[in-house]
Amino acid sequence: MFALTAKEIATAVHAQNIEDAWEMIEINTVGFDSRKIKAHSLFVPLISENDGHDFITQAIDNGALATFWSNPLQDAPTSIPVIQVEDTLKALQDLAEYYLNKIHPKVIGITGSNGKTTTKDMVEAIVSSQYRVHKTQGNFNNHIGLPITILEMPQDTEVIILEMGMSHAGEIKLLSDLAKPDIAIITMIGESHIEHLGSRARIADAKMEIVSGLKENGLLIIPGNEPLLVERASSLKKEQLKTFGPSPTNDSYSIQITSEMRETTFTTNLNPAVLIKLPVTGTYNVANALAALSSGLALDIPIEKAAQKLATFQLTENRTEWLAGINNSALLNDAYNANPTAMKAVLNNFSQLRNEGRKIVVLGDMLELGEQTNELHLSIKKVLSVDEIDQVILYGTHMKILYEALKSDFDKERLHHFDGDKKAMIAFLKELIQPKDYVLVKSSFGTDLLSVIKALRVTTD
Structure with missing residues (x-):
């Protein structure tokens, strides 16, 4: 380009x-x-x-x-x-930095344990209402993908949106120093990569590396209900920090939220008269939208214009998308990524959805949790209500401990576990699923439950 x-x-x-x-x-x-x-x-x-x-x-x-x-x-x-x-990799990164300086767009960098891609898609929708925008495609968010994203940027780009992923400390710093964001967003701190980093505090340290390359008058946008981030951002100037979240202590906060199968609506303190509609389910997506709205305001995009764009924004594939399922069911596909915080949020929302059929959850192993793997898988029990969920299907070695813990709540006809035989699980699900059932599939990408989605969905091809 x-x-x-x-x-x-x-x-x-x-x-x-x-x-x-x-x-x-x-x-x-x-x-x-x-x-x-x-x-x-x-x-x-x-x-x-x-x-x-x-x-x-x-x-x-x-x-x-x-x-x-x-x-x-x-x-x-x-x-x-x-x-x-x-070093050819260093040369690639140097060339990307040179090209970025030559085109000189505004740079928005986004990181976080969950919600990076959804927030990126929302930011693109809002910012494209007023600027020519280029963004990270797919998962090109590491030390190779980010330079490639920059080098694919059209020469007339005014704002580039760069997703920044990581597994270890120091990786976000490299990306931030290269991109030098004008606006940096941290969506949340969860447990992803805790295996490598050891604690949520160290994950917060790693995510805060995004300010390493932040321009002198740049803006950091963080969830105000995350003390680990608020504490680490305290050294910034007041005008360099904006918070978002559910409480009025934040610069941007939600007032009323309603979540349905295919839509979430809410209002904000930014302009309570403007009803914001998201074409996705999940109250947890309101936080992502608040972060995106904050970035839009920083670029002088009115809340009214931003709301119009959010109403039709396109979510990247495999992120909480509804698909037509076999036997006239509905599949909620969220099998691209998982950590305990995100899984609990999705399950809480799924449990509250109204439907005429049953609610079935298919949960796969969450990876890279290290020594806390068993404890964190067990924590999912808190959001699996026997009154709200009709069938629980668990997949993988780590989910076995959750299966054992749920035996006291769910009878054996409603609770099932599969160690590693996806074919057997798919055959079971094909027999189980009935018309009007809602089926949630959530797991880490490495468990490959996307293949289960493929087997259970109905396509028009």
Whole structure:
């Protein structure tokens, strides 16, 4: 999406060799997968499980006009410019930073244990009402994906929205230092990655790394009901911090909330006369919307205009989406990500939905919880009401402990566990599901319950 010459690229990444003749070679896209390289591309041979340098011939055949190179030059191709660098990944990041500075859009960075993608989609809807916007696609939110997102940015972009993911301490700092956000949003602190970080406090430390690159007059937006974040943000200037949440102590707070199967409505202190409608279920999505509204206000977007855009915003696939299910049922697909805080929020909302059939929950293992795995899986028991949920189907090794704990509440006809046999679980569900049933599927991505969704949904293809 950019137009840079090979010489400009080499200069931007402080290459060890720069040729004047490269000024005539124009590059307009970048890629690291040789199979997906397009014409006029810069190939970035990354080194991980495989060495990307080994695939240079395929990249050239597919249209690469230049390549980064960190192996010996005698092993390099001679048919295209070879930009010699010490580290091809660092060169990719340096090039992204150069291009970001050249286009100079406003930067909104979003992180959090849950709700990053939903908030990103909401922010895009609001900001696009007044600006030309580019955002992270899919899960391109790490040290490779974020630079690629920047380099795919159209040259007329006015605001770029960058999702920032992490597994370990230090990763958000790298992304923030690269992107230098004007506005930074932390959606929440949950238990995701507690296996690597050890505690919610250390997760908060890691998420707060987003302020590392925050511009001097930048704005941090955080949930005001999270003491771990409020405490860590206390060193910021008053004008650099906005809070959101359910209570009037926040800068932005909700007043009235109603959640139905396909819609959530609420009003706010920002303008109580404006009814805000979200085309998604879940009272927990109100917090995401408040964060998005706060970013819009920071960019001078009126609440009335923001509300209009939120009413029709498009949610990224696999995030609490309703799908047509077998036997005239309705599937609530939330099988892309899970942590205890998020799972409890979804279950609380699902339990309160009104329907004519039964409510069935299919819950898979939550991953990366470390030493607290058993305790945190057990905590889900608090939100599984025998009066609200008709059938509980649990999947995976970690969910076995929850299964044992629920035996005292649910009789054996309503409680089921499958260790690892998805085919058996799918066959069971196909027999179980009846017309008008609501079926929630929630798990960590690594359990692959998306394959269960695929087996239970009805498509029009």
